[in-house]
Amino acid sequence: MDARSFITDTEIELYIRELSTPIFQSAGLSPSAVDLYFINDDTLNAFVAGGQNIFFHTGLLMATETPEQLLGVIAHETGHISGGHLARSGEALRNASQNALLGLILGAGAALATGRGDAAAAIIQGSQAAVQGSLLQYSRAQESSADQAGIRFLESNRESSKGMLEFLSTLSGQELLSGRSRSPYASTHPLTRDRIAFVEEQVKSSRFSDKKLPEELQQKHRRMVAKLHGFIRSPARTFKAYPDTDTSVEARYARAVATYRLPDANGAVALVDELLADNPDDPFFHELKGQILFEAARPADAEVAYRKALETLPDAPRIELELSRVLLALDTKEHNEEAQTHLEHVVRLLPNATFAWRQLAIAYGRNGDHGMSALALAEEAFRSGNERDAALQANRAKQKLKPHTEAWLRASDIEGISTPRDRERKKDPPPKKK
Incomplete structure (x- = not known):
């Protein structure tokens, strides 16, 4: 089976949670019961598996140009959950390996095991994502049903379905490609002209078709794409996509990450400091600075950065885990005792974060x-x-x-x-x- 990589990232997950929560609520789902997973894969795909679990490929996240497009994907996948489509896909379930599916879900949970708080450093190898192709073959009827449900959820939130239409239009070009070139989403989510016509009609008739999501969400979306680009693409590609002439926050963010990956720790810290000069309370800029400094063997400076990140975003267990790693690296009586306190809190919130349990074992041992x-x-x-x-x-x-x-x-x-x-x-x- 092909190996895939899962990523964990506080900033990206919080953004997509914010985007998704109203849709989940409209579908009658408890937002906290729906788990989101991110797969480091350049192909364009998103899918539901193993119950209330939505998986996103980074390729899809980076391909969406607006939060409205991503919201359309989320609404559609939520339609699959609310319709119980996966449970009804008897043929797909017979053709799929249940052990492989379990490996997929556990592998996503194991992404926490690295304890990393950024999009690149949190990657963990070893999932069995090849199960996707056999398990996630939805029927055309289910696809139409998911479209209808997704539009209903968008309408109930007074949101536009234009983003869904734009994404389907992107997929319509994929349908014409050969098997290897075609995106997994186009293969596992059969597209028909009737589906596009249905969504087009909804866009024409809806009162909310021209409504845009708030600028804050637009900014978060651009930052997500830039951050993923910086961590996943080569630095050369990132510098080309986000040249020095682009002075937007997201472009500077991408260049800071790419500079760190050259690697050029001093140059990256300087770029992050410029961002912090304009955004002194941004927890994710502090988090990035902490990561760069820690990996540059400067734990005392990293401690300051991670403390500031956690101070501005106190309910962030993955950042708290990163701070704990730094405290253990400093290895004084006071730091070890504080690390234990933080780690006890982290494992309560992230009980499957195996790396956190390992760090907690170290803290307990040092504290006798x-x-x-x-x-x-x-x-x-x-x-x-x-x-x-x-x-x-x-x-x-x-x-x-x-x-x-x-x-x-x-x-x-x-x-x-x-x-x-x-x-x-x-x-x-x-x-x-x-």
Whole structure:
């Protein structure tokens, strides 16, 4: 199977969450129950898989020219969720590997394991995204149904469906391409002239067709595209797409990221400082500066940047995780104690962030709490699917923790869940071939 990369990025996720939330609510979905995943893949695709999970390829995000176009994609994919289309796709489910789908979902969660807060550094290899092609073959009827539902959600929010039409028009050109050149979205979401005609008619008749999303969202969209370009494209391509003559915030942002990737840490910091001079409270510029400084082996300076980022955006566990890494790198008694406090908060908010559990194990160990350190390692192994290590570390934690405390009981749970399956494999080995 082809490997793909998942990315995690606080800025991008918050923007798409802001864009999506009204659509989810109109569909009768709890926004917090819908998980968003971002795949570092240059092809144009977005899809629903494994329930209320929406996957976006970075190629699609970068191809959308406006937030209205991206909103149209979100509304359409939400239509698939609300219509239960994936559950009804019996043929697709029969042709797909359920283990591969599980790998896709777990791989996206494992993107958190790197603990990185930016679009490039958060990439983790190893997902099994080849399952998409076989699992996500929607029928033309389902596509039309998703269009209708998506437009209904847009109308209920008094938003234009023109962005959806623009995106479908982009896809209509893809339909004419050969299989290899055609985007996965065009292949898995069959397009018909009737679908385009239906959306065109809705655009003509809607009172909201000429309505634009607020300028703040327009800016966030441009920043998202520029940031992804800086991290994913080569620096040369980014400098060409965002030349020095372009003095917009997003262009300067892209050039700062590209300069960092040359690599030129001093030049990148200088460019970020120029952005901060105009936007002193922007948490994501501080976050980028912290990353550059930390990777340039300047943890004390990175600490200042990450603290400012977290101060201006306090509900950002991934930034808090980055600050914790820096504190552990500074490795003083005070820094280690503070890192432990932050990391305990992070794992409450991001319980599947295996890298956070590993960092927490380090913090506990340095602070002399070896029982909790072993429990954190057990959590890391358990959430990574490593049953053998989870059972071993949980047993080790139980030997060091006070019996019947909450932590001891959690260690017992992990050991109990992990050990039986491991023993069953030992007891019943596969039969030998004659």
